[in-house]
Structure formats: structure tokens, C-alpha cells
Amino acid sequence: MRFADFPFLRYLPFLLLGVLLSQNGLQIPVLALAVLTGLSWISYVSFIYWKKDVSQLIPVTLAYAMLFLLGILLSEIQKNRDSDAVDPNLEFCDSYLARVQKFDVAKPNSQENLLEVIQIKDSLGWHPSKGNILIYHKSTAPLFPGQVILVEKSPEPISPPTFLDEFDYRRFLARKDIYFRQFMGEKFALIDSSDVNAPRFWLLNFRKKLAAIIDEKVPNPESRQIAAALLLGQKENLDREIRNAYAETGTMHILAVSGLHVGIIYAILLFPLKGIRLNTKHSKIYLFLVILLIWIYAILTGFSPSVVRAATMFSLFTAGQMRDRKPSSWNILAFSALVIVCIDPAVIYEVGFQLSYLAVGGILLLQPMIVRWWLPPNRVLEYFWQITAVSLAAQLATFPLSMLYFHIFPSYFLIANLVIIPLSFIVMNTGVLLLALSWVPWVGEALGWLVSGLIWCQNWVTRTIQLFPGGNFERLTITFSAMLVVWGLLIVWANWEWGNRKKLVYLSVLLISFWFLDRLVHEIRDPASEILIFSGEKGTLIDFKVGTEYSTWNESLPPDQISFSIDPNRIAARRPRIPESALALTDGSLRWFPVLDFEFDSDSKRVYWGEGKPILVERFTSPNSWQAISADSLIAKSGAFRIVF
Incomplete structure (x- = not known):
């Protein structure tokens, strides 16, 4: 692969670099940037x-x-x-009027919804406002998009992460323009419902009608959940058990509407062209309708980055067919990324966007090489070998990022995908027929039972594979630099057959040297002894490290919070999930730990150290940074603290 042959692939890194610098703190006035960009364009022309x-x-x-x-x-x-889309005064208002933005999503003890603020009331009276609020209510009457409600209480801003490496829920919601949330119970009043059928909510209402068809025609409750995820991209109601089963078998991509699903719809739409001969004019009209239907499906399923990427790529491929041309897949992939990033620059931080482009890039780069390893003797074996090659290529490209985010690797992903992908293809075909023909007597019921049965089989296979011994490698971690090295070595491997092998050897040596240097720096900076204190409302947990020995002491911090808030840091630091219990001698509220001569008062949350003075005392501040503290002792009432000896 010659990089110079793919212009859009050359353009993309420079656009991404600009976005990354801006998103990570670089601030330049928009007017100055517009002038500089215009001058660059004029000079270039x-x-x-x-x-x-x-x-x-x-x-x-x-x-x-x-x-x-x-x-x-x-x-x-x-x-x-x-920044202009949210009113900071929302936090201090007495009450507010807001419009409901979606249908309720069932949670264990409440219903979740999203509000768009219209007006707020403060000491000066009512005046216009703006902002999105994530709410949880317990009203027996559901909320519908377009309804206006009055809430007699101000929302609260979403808190940043308290502990190191904890999931940053605030940043996650901020990228969706949500900065506030509220647990309101039944303390709100319905003011108006006249906009429920407004055009802006037509798509939501239409998706709700399609979901109602699935609820009515598919008898098995678990199959209904999977059908809604496969056909409509609605994953909110998936049970944790079934979600974990698909995640642990490496088939979670089946449940997230992505390029695979768009490809299935594309194959369904192109199928008639194989059996019907159309003249050039009629063929172009039909292909134009295919493009239109692909984008309707993309909008219908939520317009996620992976769906937009696939819709853009298939549209360009179809446009090439209309002109009897076959455009470069790499150029199309890069062009679709350029379009998506230009529309929404912050999309580069979405895991779905990253995994989607890595998977397709891996398939384009590695699949042709993998498929040449074996020449199947018949078409059936060739079909399954093609699926195997695609799965291997996608997994090789995405596993470093999956390790960074999710810390697991499914051992049986090949077996699972060989069975689940063909099954999901059949389910998608049958499901589309169900949505289209549900109104036909008996036909809708028969298709509903068929979809239910097929998904039951799919779930049974998934759960069976999940039970295989050694199904997952867990608690895996990788540094950002090591992830880059792995991708670099994959590129070297992919180009080994056709590239300049001398240069590729030099590049491999450089990459491996970079990885060794990074590990050396990490080992030098890693302290020999340290204490990490995690203090929250529900309790306190202290992790000790002395050389290669780890121990812990926990006072009332519940297991679910340890799993969510503490364990990510233990994984990143390669500490055990459950370290040995530290010895503590108790004198009233004072605990003395012989390890590192350390004392902690559980009442005042005050920390004392003995004769061995610490080299460094720090408090964690979001995002993932530390602030040094200068003191003879430390009050650890809330947050994460680090004491290095």
C-alpha cells in the first residue's frame, strides 16, 4: 500500500491533529483562526x-x-x-419549565428521560433559559416527547470523578451537551402536551411505533430486547446478563447497530439487481433509491458514528457503481471520517467512532493477507473462511484499544462470530420483513414467532460459548505508547510482502526500542513504596505498596463502589483485584498500620505518618491530575490521596 496513492488518507491526520490540540486545551479566537485559514487557502490557490x-x-x-x-x-x-448551549444559572434557579425530549427508559427504580429547558424562575422572575437535564422520575404516567413540565426545584451539576482512573461520567455526558441531572421522583407538574405530535418529534414517534410492533409480535421478552437492538439500535433495555454474554464472547458489535447492520441492509437492497436485469437508466434510479434508503435507515437507528461511516462508504461505493467506477476503499474510509469530524469534532473521543474505524481499517489492511493463508476447497468453506479472516483482521486492529478501555479479551471470538454473524444476518432479514408486513393477518404473527425463535437460538449459542473454560482473559491493561507500538508492528506486518523490507526492519527496531524506553521510564518513575487513600461518603479504602507486595484495608466501602471506582486504578497499576488485608492495630478510632508506620483516624479522617517522612503527598484532581500538598499530616475526607515514600 503506497500512502501517496490515497489523498484523503493523507489529509485526515492533519485535520485530526488540529482537533486534538483544540480539544485538549489550545484556545485561539475563532476570528483569528478563520483569517489564518482563509489566508492559507488563498495562498494555496x-x-x-x-x-x-x-x-x-x-x-x-x-x-x-x-x-x-x-x-x-x-x-x-x-x-x-x-458553552452557549447551557445556562449556568440553572443550578441556582427556584423552578424551571422544560420540554421532554424522548420516551422514558426503564431503570431499576425509576424512569430516565431528557429535558430541554425553556425558562427558569429566580429572584427576578421568569426569563428564557437553555440547557439539557438528565432526569429520573417515578411518575406512574409516562412522559412523552414534546410535553412541557414544571419542576419546582433546581437541578444539580454532574460531579467529576472522585477517584483516579474512575469513569468520567461528567465528561461523557458533556459531549452530549448534558451538564445537569435531577432525581425528581413525582415532584413535577405536566403543563402542556400540544407539541407531542410536532414534526420535530416525528422520527421518535415513528421509532416508537416500530418498537411497539416488535413488542406485540415477538413473544419472548429477551428476544424482544435483542430485536429492538438489532433492528432499531435501541440498547437501553438490554438485561445486564445478556449484555455481558455478548461482550464476553466478542459479539457485542452485533447488538450495536454498526457497519455490519448497514451492510446487511445494503445486501438486502441490492439483492433484486441479481435477479432482475435493468437498463442503465433504471439501474441508476434503483441505486439512487438504495442510497436514500440506507440514509433513512441510518437516521432511524440513531445516526451513530459507525452507522454514518458505513452509510457514507456504501453510498460512495453505490455512486461508483452508477458511474461504472470502483473508488478506493481507503479513500472512502478517510473521506467518511473527514466528513464526520468536520460535522462533530468531539466525535473523535467516542469509543464507537474509534473502534468502528479501527475495525474497518484492520479489515482493509489485514484481511487480504490473512485470506491468502488458505485456499478452501469449496464455496461453503470459503464463506466461513472469509468470515474468519474478517473477524481476525478486525480483532487484531481493535484489541489494543479494547484492552485500554475494557481490559478483557474474548478467547472464543472466532467461534462465536462464525455462528452469530450468519444467524444475525438471518434475523435482520426476517426482522425487516416483520416490520414491513406486520399488518398482514397471520403473516406478522408468524414472522414474530420466527424472529423470536431465531434470536432464542442466537442467545443460546452465545451463552453456551460464554460457559466454555477460559472464555476471557481479564484485567488486561496496556499503555497508550504500547498501543501505538502494536499498531505500528501490525502495519509493518501488513506491508512485509510488498514493502521495502529493509525500511520495515528499521521501523520495527525503532518501535520496539521506543517501547523498551517507555517501560524503562515507567519503572524509574514508579515509586518503591506508596499509599493510596480512597475516601468517600460510604467509607474509606487504603491500598499499600511496598516493593512488589500489595495490601489493602477497607472500612465500609461497599463492593459495588470498589468495582466501579477503585478497581480501574488497580488494573491500570497492575495491582491485584483483592490484595491481602493489611494488619491494623486499633485504639479507639485510631488505626495503626505497621506497614510503613502509618496511622489513620477513622473519625476525623486524619492521616499521620511516623518517622519515615514521605517524599510526596498529593490529592487527585480531575481530570487525572495530582496537586501536591505540603503538610505534616493529611485530612482525607473526600477524594483520592497519594503518599509516596
């Missing part, structure tokens, strides 16, 4: 148009600079738009 006798390096540099500045500009525009 001038060099190209007049063909000045200068080095080609100048227009090339200008083009890449323009893309880099465009990435910063688009990101800064989005950041300004996001």
Missing part, C-alpha cells in the same frame, strides 16, 4: 493557479497547514457552541 516557479514543498505545506487550522477552527466553533 494562488500558487496552484499561477504555477509559480517555486518548490512544490510550499503549496503542499500550505495545504496541510490549512487542514490543520481548519481542524482547530471547527473544534473551537463547536466548543463555543457547546
Whole structure:
């Protein structure tokens, strides 16, 4: 693969670099960025148009600079738009009026919904406001999109993570323009329902009608959940057990509407062309309708990044068919990423976006090489070998990122995908027929039973594979630099057959040397002895490290909070899930730990150290940073603290 042959693949890194710098703190006035971008564009066009006798390096540099500045500009525009989309006074209002934005989602003890604020009331009276609020209510009457409700209490801002490596829920919601939440019970009043059937809520209502068809026609409750996820992208009501089963077998991508599902719809739509001969004009009309239906499906299923990527790619492939051309898959992949990032620069932080593009990139890069390992003797074996090659390529490309985020690797992903992907293809075909023909007497009922049975089989296979011994490698971790090294070595491997092997060997040596250097720096910076204190409302947990020995002491911190808040840090630091219990001698509320001569008062939350003075005392501040504390003792009432000896 020659990088120079794929222009959009060359453009993409410069745009992404600009977005990354902006998203990570770089701030430049939008007007200045717009002027710089415009000047770069004018200069570039001038060099190209007049063909000045200068080095080609100048227009090339200008083009890449323009893309880099465009990435910063688009990101800064989005950041300004996001900051203007929320009223900070919401936190201090007496009451507010808000419009419901979606249908209720059932939670264990309440119903979840989303509100868009219209007005707030404070000491100066009522006045317009704006912002989105995630709410949880217990009303017996469900809320519908378009309803206006009055809430006699202010919402609360979403808190940042308390502990190191804890999931940053605030940042996750902020990327969806949600900065407040509220547990309101039944303390609200319905004011107006006139906008329930407004055009802006037509798509939500239509999706609800399709979901109602699934609820009515598919008899098995668990099958209904899977059908809604497969056909409509509605995963909110999936049971934890079935979600874990698919995650642990490496088939979770089946439940998230993605490129696979768009590809199935695309195959269904193109199938008639194989049996019907159309002239050129009629063929182009039909292909145009295929593109239109793909985008309707993308909108219907929630417009996720992976669906937009797939819809863009299949649309461009179809457009190439209309012109009797076959465009480069790499160019199409990069172009779709350019489009999505230009529309929403912050999408680069979405795990779905990252995994989707890594998977397709891995398939394009590695699948042709893997498929050449074996020549199947018949078409049936060739079909399954193609699925195997695709699964291997996608898994190789995505497993470093999966380790970074999820810390597991499914051992039997190949077996699971060989069975589940063909089954899901049949389910999707049958499910589309169900949604289209549900109104036909007997036919809708028969299709509903068939979908239910097929999904029952799919779930049974998934659960069976989940029970295989050694089904998952758990608590895996990888550093960001090691992840880059793995991807670099995969690129070397993919180009080994056709590339310059001498250069590839040099690149491999450089990558491995970089990894060794990174590990060396990490080992040097890793302290020999340290104490980590995690203090919250429900209790306190202290982790000790002395050399390679780990121990812990827990006072009332519940297991579910340890799993959610503490365990991510233990995984990142390669500490045991359940370290040995530290010896503590008790004198009233005072606990003395012989390890490192350390004392902790559980009443005052005060920490004392003995004769061995610490080298460093720090308090964790979000996001993932530390603030040094200078004191002879420490009050650890809330948050994470680090004491290095």
C-alpha cells in the first residue's frame, strides 16, 4: 500500500491533529483562526493557479497547514457552541419549565428521560433559559416527547470523578451537551402536551411505533430486547446478563447497530439487481433509491458514528457503481471520517467512532493477507473462511484499544462470530420483513414467532460459548505508547510482502526500542513504596505498596463502589483485584498500620505518618491530575490521596 496513492488518507491526520490540540486545551479566537485559514487557502490557490516557479514543498505545506487550522477552527466553533448551549444559572434557579425530549427508559427504580429547558424562575422572575437535564422520575404516567413540565426545584451539576482512573461520567455526558441531572421522583407538574405530535418529534414517534410492533409480535421478552437492538439500535433495555454474554464472547458489535447492520441492509437492497436485469437508466434510479434508503435507515437507528461511516462508504461505493467506477476503499474510509469530524469534532473521543474505524481499517489492511493463508476447497468453506479472516483482521486492529478501555479479551471470538454473524444476518432479514408486513393477518404473527425463535437460538449459542473454560482473559491493561507500538508492528506486518523490507526492519527496531524506553521510564518513575487513600461518603479504602507486595484495608466501602471506582486504578497499576488485608492495630478510632508506620483516624479522617517522612503527598484532581500538598499530616475526607515514600 503506497500512502501517496490515497489523498484523503493523507489529509485526515492533519485535520485530526488540529482537533486534538483544540480539544485538549489550545484556545485561539475563532476570528483569528478563520483569517489564518482563509489566508492559507488563498495562498494555496494562488500558487496552484499561477504555477509559480517555486518548490512544490510550499503549496503542499500550505495545504496541510490549512487542514490543520481548519481542524482547530471547527473544534473551537463547536466548543463555543457547546458553552452557549447551557445556562449556568440553572443550578441556582427556584423552578424551571422544560420540554421532554424522548420516551422514558426503564431503570431499576425509576424512569430516565431528557429535558430541554425553556425558562427558569429566580429572584427576578421568569426569563428564557437553555440547557439539557438528565432526569429520573417515578411518575406512574409516562412522559412523552414534546410535553412541557414544571419542576419546582433546581437541578444539580454532574460531579467529576472522585477517584483516579474512575469513569468520567461528567465528561461523557458533556459531549452530549448534558451538564445537569435531577432525581425528581413525582415532584413535577405536566403543563402542556400540544407539541407531542410536532414534526420535530416525528422520527421518535415513528421509532416508537416500530418498537411497539416488535413488542406485540415477538413473544419472548429477551428476544424482544435483542430485536429492538438489532433492528432499531435501541440498547437501553438490554438485561445486564445478556449484555455481558455478548461482550464476553466478542459479539457485542452485533447488538450495536454498526457497519455490519448497514451492510446487511445494503445486501438486502441490492439483492433484486441479481435477479432482475435493468437498463442503465433504471439501474441508476434503483441505486439512487438504495442510497436514500440506507440514509433513512441510518437516521432511524440513531445516526451513530459507525452507522454514518458505513452509510457514507456504501453510498460512495453505490455512486461508483452508477458511474461504472470502483473508488478506493481507503479513500472512502478517510473521506467518511473527514466528513464526520468536520460535522462533530468531539466525535473523535467516542469509543464507537474509534473502534468502528479501527475495525474497518484492520479489515482493509489485514484481511487480504490473512485470506491468502488458505485456499478452501469449496464455496461453503470459503464463506466461513472469509468470515474468519474478517473477524481476525478486525480483532487484531481493535484489541489494543479494547484492552485500554475494557481490559478483557474474548478467547472464543472466532467461534462465536462464525455462528452469530450468519444467524444475525438471518434475523435482520426476517426482522425487516416483520416490520414491513406486520399488518398482514397471520403473516406478522408468524414472522414474530420466527424472529423470536431465531434470536432464542442466537442467545443460546452465545451463552453456551460464554460457559466454555477460559472464555476471557481479564484485567488486561496496556499503555497508550504500547498501543501505538502494536499498531505500528501490525502495519509493518501488513506491508512485509510488498514493502521495502529493509525500511520495515528499521521501523520495527525503532518501535520496539521506543517501547523498551517507555517501560524503562515507567519503572524509574514508579515509586518503591506508596499509599493510596480512597475516601468517600460510604467509607474509606487504603491500598499499600511496598516493593512488589500489595495490601489493602477497607472500612465500609461497599463492593459495588470498589468495582466501579477503585478497581480501574488497580488494573491500570497492575495491582491485584483483592490484595491481602493489611494488619491494623486499633485504639479507639485510631488505626495503626505497621506497614510503613502509618496511622489513620477513622473519625476525623486524619492521616499521620511516623518517622519515615514521605517524599510526596498529593490529592487527585480531575481530570487525572495530582496537586501536591505540603503538610505534616493529611485530612482525607473526600477524594483520592497519594503518599509516596
